[in-house]
Amino acid sequence: MNAVDAALMVERLRVEFPVLGGKPKVAVRDLDLSILPGEILGLVGESGAGKTTLARAILNLPPPPGRIVAGVIQFDGKDLLRLSERELQSIRVRNISMVVPNPRGELNPLVPVGEQLASIARVHLGKDKSSARAMALEMLRAVQIPDPERRMRAYPHELSGGMAQRVVIAIALMCSPRFIISDDATSGLDVTVQAQILELLSHLARKQGSAMLFITRDIGITAHFCDRVAVIYRGEIMEIAPRESFFLSPRHPYTMLLLAAFLHNPQLRQAWTHPDASLRVNPDAGIGCAYTYRCPRAREMCHTIRPPLAERTSGHFVRCHFPLERE
Amino acid sequence: MSVILEVEDLYKRFPVSGSRRYVQAINGVTFSVAAGETLGLVGESGSGKTTVGRCIVGLTELSAGRIRFKGEDISRPRARWPRHLLSKIQLVFQEPGESLDPRMQIGRSIEEPLLALKVAPSERRARAADAIERVGLGREMLELYPAELSAGQQQRVAIARAMITSPELVVLDEPTSALDPTARAEIIALLMKIQAELGTSYLFISHDLSTVRFISHRVAVMYLGMIVEQGGVDKVFAGPRHPYSAGLLSAVLLPHPHFSLESNIRLEGEIPSPINLPQGCFLASRCPLAIAHCRQEMPPPDNLGGGHIVHCWRHRDVAGMDRASDTFAEFQREAERILAEQKPTASICNLEGTPDG
Numbered sequence A: 001m002n003a004v005d006a007a008l009m010v011e012r013l014r015v016e017f018p019v020l021g022g023k024p025k026v027a028v029r030d031l032d033l034s035i036l037p038g039e040i041l042g043l044v045g046e047s048g049a050g051k052t053t054l055a056r057a058i059l060n061l062p063p064p065p066g067r068i069v070a071g072v073i074q075f076d077g078k079d080l081l082r083l084s085e086r087e088l089q090s091i092r093v094r095n096i097s098m099v100v101p102n103p104r105g106e107l108n109p110l111v112p113v114g115e116q117l118a119s120i121a122r123v124h125l126g127k128d129k130s131s132a133r134a135m136a137l138e139m140l141r142a143v144q145i146p147d148p149e150r151r152m153r154a155y156p157h158e159l160s161g162g163m164a165q166r167v168v169i170a171i172a173l174m175c176s177p178r179f180i181i182s183d184d185a186t187s188g189l190d191v192t193v194q195a196q197i198l199e200l201l202s203h204l205a206r207k208q209g210s211a212m213l214f215i216t217r218d219i220g221i222t223a224h225f226c227d228r229v230a231v232i233y234r235g236e237i238m239e240i241a242p243r244e245s246f247f248l249s250p251r252h253p254y255t256m257l258l259l260a261a262f263l264h265n266p267q268l269r270q271a272w273t274h275p276d277a278s279l280r281v282n283p284d285a286g287i288g289c290a291y292t293y294r295c296p297r298a299r300e301m302c303h304t305i306r307p308p309l310a311e312r313t314s315g316h317f318v319r320c321h322f323p324l325e326r327e
Numbered sequence B: 001m002s003v004i005l006e007v008e009d010l011y012k013r014f015p016v017s018g019s020r021r022y023v024q025a026i027n028g029v030t031f032s033v034a035a036g037e038t039l040g041l042v043g044e045s046g047s048g049k050t051t052v053g054r055c056i057v058g059l060t061e062l063s064a065g066r067i068r069f070k071g072e073d074i075s076r077p078r079a080r081w082p083r084h085l086l087s088k089i090q091l092v093f094q095e096p097g098e099s100l101d102p103r104m105q106i107g108r109s110i111e112e113p114l115l116a117l118k119v120a121p122s123e124r125r126a127r128a129a130d131a132i133e134r135v136g137l138g139r140e141m142l143e144l145y146p147a148e149l150s151a152g153q154q155q156r157v158a159i160a161r162a163m164i165t166s167p168e169l170v171v172l173d174e175p176t177s178a179l180d181p182t183a184r185a186e187i188i189a190l191l192m193k194i195q196a197e198l199g200t201s202y203l204f205i206s207h208d209l210s211t212v213r214f215i216s217h218r219v220a221v222m223y224l225g226m227i228v229e230q231g232g233v234d235k236v237f238a239g240p241r242h243p244y245s246a247g248l249l250s251a252v253l254l255p256h257p258h259f260s261l262e263s264n265i266r267l268e269g270e271i272p273s274p275i276n277l278p279q280g281c282f283l284a285s286r287c288p289l290a291i292a293h294c295r296q297e298m299p300p301p302d303n304l305g306g307g308h309i310v311h312c313w314r315h316r317d318v319a320g321m322d323r324a325s326d327t328f329a330e331f332q333r334e335a336e337r338i339l340a341e342q343k344p345t346a347s348i349c350n351l352e353g354t355p356d357g
Helices: A051-058 A085-091 A113-125 A129-142 A161-173 A191-208 A219-225 A243-248 A253-260 A266-271 A300-304 B049-056 B106-116 B121-134 B139-143 B151-163 B181-198 B209-215 B233-238 B243-250 B292-296 B315-321 B327-340
Strands: A008-017 A025-035 A040-044 A067-075 A096-099 A179-183 A211-216 A228-233 A236-242 A309-313 A316-319 B003-015 B022-034 B038-042 B064-069 B089-092 B169-173 B201-206 B218-223 B226-232
Touching (some): A191 A219, A211 A219, A219 A228, A228 A253, A236 A243, A236 A309, B049 B089, B049 B169, B049 B201, B089 B151, B106 B121, B106 B151, B151 B181, B181 B209, B218 B233, B233 B327
Parallel strands (some): B038 B218, B089 B169
Antiparallel strands (some): A309 A316
16 A cells, blocks of 8 residues: 555554563564555454554554564654654644543543643644633534533543543544544443444544544444454454455454354354463464464464465455465 | 242442432342343443342342342341351352452462361362363462463353352353453353353343343343343343333444444433432433333333333333344354354364374
8 A cells, every 4th residue: 555545554563572581572563554544444452462552652652661663653754653752742632642441541630621622722723712612612512522511610520431531532533633543442331332432433533534543352343333444463463354344254263263252153153262272372482373372273384484464355464374265 | 940049129228428328229129040040130330230249149238128049038148148058159250360369379269168168178179170170271270370370261260269169059240341252252151061061040240232142041131220121031132122221232233244233222321320319210311212201200010921021111112113133143143154154174274283184
């Protein structure tokens, strides 16, 4: 894909965590990813797969003690990994923003939410006091907070979890960013509230024309809110495809395992699980396929040769020597 | 099937410190569990489902109501139960990491429930070894510490500890919520295997409807401390009669872009505070079907037959609005087709991951 077309392009990104007296642990392994303008890309993975590390690395804020050791993050003609902290600060919030879970931890407990919103408009958009306030009110209305005039004066502890998450979304969208990263933003919410928040987030992103990297543990969400879906396992993209192709003809054994978790047929669930999958751990040697030790299809070469992320059908990429063949 | 647990008109309120008000956590809950049966108790956070579980195992004292286990009254703290019942009812918590003592070897944690039963040390160790094998872990793990295990393995240990006293009823409080989807599927399969072998009854508390549907025989839907609908799992999931059940179901996201459970019933807003309970039906403020009568009078239970009970003035209209087809079942058929298309191990390899010639 051409760098000019993409809203954001990650190339050969590698993030490592130092290990005392040992080789560093690779959290994101030479990862390539590009997201089109206005596109919502779902990124699914289990805990420890490197989702959050990737999200933070895109903002050039790898979670300490992690370090970005290689790669390029192309945004707006610039490589975010080569910018000064000052240049980065103006890009974060204004052009790229992030929505995280645990909304109360993100909000300042001592400042009314209206003021928190208005200060963003003043600092980042250079608005004066009254138009910043008007913008904040409009944003609270956009995220469908009932009685927004009154809520402007509310402190974060006076809001329910769902309301606080709406405020965090309002903050993230305040500057109409071209790129939004949602990192498990709905994981702490109840299902009925989650559905409302998801709809709101995708609706506003589409309305503003923002591209979004939607990170989640729940593969079900991506089937309904994303244009393309990627699966990440141990810091590598294993499969990435347009939504229909991904769910109607999944090809990677790991994707099959994730989908099989929804099945009621115990034989089929079993079929995609290695007999003692949870008891086996891959040696982190960096050679061979990362999924080998949990894969029911693994053969000799899977242990020694790392498969490339290869395009199998149009736009459908799979990192597997023996992907499922489909007509 | 014989009933082993009966919960009758259970109430629980907690005083709010610094005021004379109360959190009304449970407001008149009635249900039963039969031998060898799984009852799924579903609801959002704050619905009181965990408190119901804790009252049953005697960790929380109830404010009113009656709980009976095989006819014996257990409506009091566990410390005052007759000794022979202590082994019969066990609890598994949501966070396996928090329910295991980090300084205690796995084996010691597993045999701990036997201490109260005054079982001899040698027998304790033998039973711990059996228990850990039953949950699919090796005996060598008895000597490890919780931090050395994955979350899924820790939850297996917690299940082994609950099963070591051969309980007849296990209350499982969100046992899979903290786990990744694949570990979740393994734990569910394990619980079902244990039930098939030993005939244990489960009260499975969860907010995850797809898991509940998979493991339960019957389901009870809780909202603000009340069971608003209960019945056979197929009945409630295929044709929910309470707007809240319908709303919960429509929020489930199945991993297939063509299968959406969206119904005409969309719930607005969030769960009200259990300190100031609304008048009339608790759902009225969020319910698209609410009429004036709903805001004045609490709907009585209406028995639709076959144990399907619903508390709603307008449940007949709900039945009319909801699609008759069972999207869950359709999704299952389609997903099975996608996943069965190729046998994962067919001819390509054997399970050991070694080349097959």
